[in-house]
Structures are given as C-alpha cells and as structure tokens.
Amino acid sequence: MSPPSSLKQEFLKKWIEGLQRCSSSKNNMSILERKKAIKLSADVAMASARNGTTCWSRALIANVSKDGSDEKYLVEQILGPESERITMKKVSTGASMVCNKRIRSKKILKKSTRRIRRTRKCAPHAALATSIAKRLVRKRTQVLKSLIPGGKFMNEVSLIEETLDYIISLSAQVDVMRSLASVSELVNHN
C-alpha cells in the first residue's frame, strides 16, 4: 500500500523547515556534510511526523540527540520544543540497561541450549529441520533488529509492527525526496 498523502505532506513540511534551518546555519559545506545534513533533517522530519507514537521514531530521535553529538543542536532546532518531550518518552538509559541484561541472559541461554543440543545424539529429521528453520528465523530477526532504529529493545511482535510502520515511512520519505529532486531539477534546468 502506498504511503498516505497526509503522511507525505507532513513529512515534506517538516523537512523543508529543517532544510531551511540547516542551510541557514552553515554556508560552506562539503558534499558529505551536506548529504549528512539533508539526510539527518529528512530522518528527523520523518520521525517527528510520527509524533512519538512509534518506538522507532523515538529511538531515532534519541540516537540523534545523544549527548555530545553535533547533530543535537540541529535536531533541537528542527523539532523545537517537541524534542524534549519525544526523547523523554523513551527511557534510553533504563532501556539500554535492561537491554544489556536481556542480551546477556539470552547469550547464556543460547550457550546452554547449544550444549544441550550437542549432547543430544541424533535428532530425527523433522526436529532437525525445525531447528534449522528456527535458527534461520532467529538470525534474520537479529539482522532486522539491527536495521530498525531502536530495534534491539523490542520483542518479536512489536518488531514486526515497527517494521511495518518503518517501511511505510521510508517509502513516503523516498517518494517525497524523489519528487522534490525532480521538481528542483526541472526548475533549475529552466
């Protein structure tokens, strides 16, 4: 399903705001810096379009607004007063601690199950197939978690929900950017 036009409009609005602020701050930027700025503003605009309803948007904004990063200033400019509210929603430190514990316990569990599996002699074919399938699925879930911002904190169900929303937002972002690019090219060409 194509992203709804309301989402696109909101994204466009916020992005243009962000772009204006970016360009006003620095005049001489290298191509990379500019790319970064543009991408950043686009991402932040995308995330803020969700107004903190989804986990990935909050995680994205939180990642950008990490203390000690350059972009924080930019983000605060773009988002304005909302940024504090949105980042407060996600308890980053608490979540990260919990996440670390969870990761550690999962590793321990995995090691123990691996040992148990090794001691088991020859599993029947069906069980072997399912175990392989499960391993596959688990690996891919890990990859997906690394892709989605803030994915490592989610359980499987919410991960898939967030992926859904993230894909919609990304496709909206791409559409808007592409159309803007084509428009600007047309304008500049003439």
Add this chain to the structure above:
Amino acid sequence: MQPCSREMQAMNSFLCQTQQIPLENLESNGHQQIQNPKFEPTSSTTSYDDDFLEQMLSSTSTLPSGSWSDLKSPWDLPKPDDQTGGGSNPDHNNVGFNYDEVLASKLRQHQINGGGGPTSPPTTAMKMMMQQQMMLTGRAAAASAAAAGGGGGGGGGWLSIPLSLSSGNDIVDGSLFKSPNHQGGDGAVQALYNGFGGGSLHGTNQPQHFHHSQASGFGANARTAMNQTQAGGSNTGGTPAQPKQRVRARRGQATDPHSIAERLRRERIAERMKALQELVPNGNKTDKASMLDEIIDYVKFLQLQVKVLSMSRLGGAAAAVAPLVADAPSEGGRGDCIQTSGNGGPHGRNSNGNDSLTVTEDQVAKLMEEDMGSAMQYLQGKGLCLMPISLATAISTVTCQSKNNPMINNVNPNNNRPLRQASGGEGPSSPSMSVLTVQSAAAMGNGGVDGSIKDAASVSKP
C-alpha cells in the same frame, strides 16, 4: 492437587472395597445385589428402616432430579430429636448434629409418606447412598464448621475427606458447592441441597457427572478421574457451569495458560506478517524465514535510497555512488542463505559491513566532486558499476525472482548544479537520470544490463 491428607488416606482404605458399588448402583436403575460393604454405620443409621433406605435408593438411582426435589423439605427442617452418639466427638459436634438432623428428617418424611417394604439386599445399597449423602452434607457441614480433624471413628473420618476432595473438584463441583462452603451451620445443608437442585437444572448430564465424580472420587483414582472429566469438559467445549473464565480450546489443543499465551502470540505475529506481505514487493513467500529475508532486503533498499536521494539533493556533482551490500555474492544462490544472509556472512566484505560502505561512499563522493572519470575508475577498482536508475524497479523485480538478490543502490546524479560547474564528463544525458551501482558481478551477469549500462556511458563490470 493431591489428596494427601491423612483423612483422605483413611477414607481410601475405608472405601476401597466399596468404591465400585455405588458406581454400579448409580448406573443401573434396577436393584442389584450389593456385597456387604463393611459399612460402619453411625449409631443414628442403625435405627432406620429398610423400607426407607430402599426407597431412597430407588429414587436416587432413577430420577435424581425428581428425588432431590422430593427430598427438599426434610432437608430444610432438621430436627434434633434423634440425636444420639453422632456427636460423641467434640470436634464434630455440630457436624454429627447435622448428620443426625438430616437422617432423622428423612426418616420422618419416609414415615409420613409411608412406604413399601422391600427386602434387605437393597438396604446395604441404600446405606451406601446414605453414606454418600452424608458425605456430601458432611462436606458442606465440615466446611462450614471448619473441622478437619480426623478423630472420632469412621464417621469423623469421612467428614473431613469430602472437604479435601472438594478443594480439588473445581470444574464439576465448584459451582455446586460454592455456596455451601461459604455458609455456616444449618444453612449449609440447605445450600448444599440448592446446589443439588441447581445441578439438576444445568442439564441432565450434570448430576451424572456429579455422581460419577463423587463416587469415583472416593477411590484411589480420584484425582485422575476428576482431571479427566475436567479435561473432557473443557476440551469438548461444553462447560456451562465453569466458574473460571477460560478460553475455549479447540479439540486436541492444550488449555494451560502458557500454551494459550504462546498461541495468541503466534497468531499476532502471523497477522502482522500478512500485512507486511502486501507491503513488501514479491512478498508472496509462505515461509517465515524467506519472508523475513525479503523484509530485510526491502528495508535495506529503502534506506539506501534515502541515502542516495539525500546526496542528490545537494546539487553536487554527478552521482554520488554508494556501494552495495551484497547479500548473496556467491554463485549458489538462495541455498547459501544460511551463511551469506545478513551482516554476519562469512565473506570478508560483508563482515566489514557498513564501515567499508561508508568509507567507499565518502571516497566516491569526494572523487565525484572533482572529476567524474576518476570516480568511475575508483568504482571500477572496487568492482562496482553505474547504472541508470530507470532500471531500478525493473532490476529489483528481476533479481527478486532470480536466485540471487543483490541489493541495488539508487544514486541520483543531479546534473543541475547551481553551485558547481557541470563537468563535461557527465555520462547520462537526461537530467533526471539516476545511477545505480550493482555489486556482485557474478550475480547479475546479464548482457542486456551491461548493454544498457553502456548506453548510459557507465562503466561495466570488470
């Protein structure tokens, strides 16, 4: 819950010999020859007529509902006249009292009604029935009196046992005995009786269950029988008298909360995967693992597109090229997915992952600022090529269908650069042409693609 109280054990030993008898009695409508149950009647029962017992026996075995309603009045009016040695045990004083009240009232009723006089064999059966009824009342009374002590002879012994039994009989008896357990004293009997009436109202099979469970419960297999009836009831879905809220399980599925939660979770995941299937192109995979694979590829693709588009917006030189993440660089194809999918692949390129990507990307961007040609050469050295973006969707669909599915990268060269002079080395002639780079030479291997690359004056794969 196991019947582990000593009263229960005592009861078991006491009734083991007799457990079959009441069951048979219940199931059959006719009179049966019943063995001597070694029944130890309390002093109060010895005074009963055989006639009375026989009548009780026949009435209970044939029409439980009818008989219970007949008996209602005597149970409401317990009379203490015939109280004798039943209350010998101080602990069970009120219990014995209730016993005797009940039995005495029954006797009175019988005497009032007058009755025929059958022969003695049914008497023992009747005595068993009485015993059961007494146990039932005893349960209610004992519950109300909270006297679970084991003393005072056989009568005292089997008072407390039904109490322990009742704690385990959630499904079948809970609805019936809930009220008696909460009331005290005389009211217990009446409430018990109401429970009986209610049981009969619920359905014809309910009293049967009740009797079955009561009878079989006194045996050694009490617990398993209860569990079976419980399981049977819940599994076949027809349990109107269940006090707990339970998710009705389908046939052959477990009903414990863990598996239910697990099943709910799996259903939710399946729902969302279906929604994702519509979103992701080529998401017609049935397998969860391959569906996840498609999702991962698509998300990477979109992220890369955003990156490239953001570069193009710069109005910078020509295309800024970002190298690809090749998911399946091997010739083999999907069969190797176990090893090659994801960032954890065994290939060195993949293992370096995003670091090398961004480095290459930055390099190419820098080169492109100066000279398109040098950028092209750099790419060539890396094994990359440029491609028109108009092929982007086409390629993605083609590669989705094919075995290997390399990620494709969208790059937007923006030929209109207000800030920089357009260099003459621009390959693509059309203004809004974007460029794709595709890694994994072996994967593509399409001559046609190379041809179109050449059209765009791009570099072909080495």
